[in-house]
Amino acid sequence: MPRPIFELPPRPQPTTQDPISVLVREPPPDSIIPWHSHPWGQLAYPVSGAVCMDVPGSRWLVPPFRALWVPPGVEHQQSMLGHVRLRVVHVAEGCAALPESHCAVLEITPLLRELIEALLPRPPQSERRTQIQALLLTELSQARTLNLRLPQPSDRRLAALCEALMADPADNAPLTEWARRVGASGRTLARLFQSEMGMSFGLWRQQVRLTHATVLVAQGRPYAEIAAELGYASPSAFSAMFRRAFGCSPRAFYAAGASPK
Template identity: 35%
Template sequence: MSRTGHDLGHDPRHDLNFGPHTRPTTAIFVGDFAMPRGRAFRTHVHPVHQLAWAARGLLRVRAEQGTWMLPPSLALWIPAGLPHATEAEGDTVMRSPYVDPTHCPAERVWTEPTVLEVGPLPRALIDHLVRDDLTQEARARAEAVLLDVLRPVPVATVSVTEPSDPRALRVARALADAPADGRTLEEWGGEVGASARTLARLFTAETGLAFGQWRKRLRIRSAMPLLAEGLPVESVARRVGYASASSFVAAFHRIVGLTPRQYFPVREERE
């Protein structure tokens, strides 16, 4: 059970209604969840806005609009009523502010899932709002500042759709287990019983991406948990199939919108 009393086995879709556990004028309630690797909340909705943030570890959030991998430097604004699922990609502490729409300034509401920067000030404010000994006035001041300093960052989703055809699916899952595998579609075809042309058509039709583009996205997604653990970029690049750190960094920036070190700051605080 977390410090705030939320049982991780409980499906959160039925709570967070800003009932008796908060003061009537409270804009933000911070849920504090210890999430070991693989712990997940299946698809659910909240009647309030959520700022999905991991104080430690790596959090994956999935919605119809995409999939986001969130280190402590980033959070995802999830509008009230939007179905989503969360999962820990490693030992994670999710410290998630939930924002009452009736107390949120209109200019601070994003209607779509939006990645926000969590620098030292937002992080300190979230940690401050976890406390249950704040006066109503102190809490209101901290809530107002937190909402004021939230800033979007241009980060793309890292969704990787699996094909449904059994032959293409075998290839996709083998590559998910070993992203550095560099075999061509011709070589894969001999293993799964399909021509390279057939596999290429299946990947394009069923994932929306050509095979080469699909594999690049898979490699970037596979790299994120390794980067979150603090492994050197050069080592991560080799593990996911890149010949050099520079080619990996270029691919990461092209797909995600930030460099690996912008996404996973080296000096990030650890708890």
């Protein structure tokens, strides 16, 4: 069944004089915003639910209390994972000390959250609004980034493997079995992972599981259930892998965000 399309409403373009605007969006569950770009930068920040963002060559899963930075001019497609409530922060080109050529997932600290909320509803331009915008830009420049990127291939055989594994991260089949399924040799797939993804098959599968884990943890799912859904042998094995990747336990990762007002 095709996903419902969410048509973007008209939105004001930020300027160097008024560099940040914040919008509230609550698209239909499981809807999609088709491929598009805009001349300003954007932070897609789910306060509940999670977002899948595709850009050429990459896919990002963004859990609550984190935000995906999309630089000006970058084509992207956004999919809602269930029911999602969003804050969308538009930033005028050249005003944010954030990457200009690639996306990044940022931690949204309590201070960042409050600064974003302070720009809602859109107040008139004033000294206070200007000061909030300036502090928000400063805090964004200091925000911690998270490695939630999933490189995406162009080779059709590798693409078939990757789509299947993203749909079922618990699949523990070795690369030789995947090679049989997609009609390529194991050596060819191993070479393609290195040339197109910049990592081995094992590392890419681990990244798939970790990115899915951030969403499942935010949903409050039991660790045993998450471990089984992602193909880990036990909840402790899942927790250990999560801690190695993010430097904290799954519980602390979720607690790092706080519910918005």
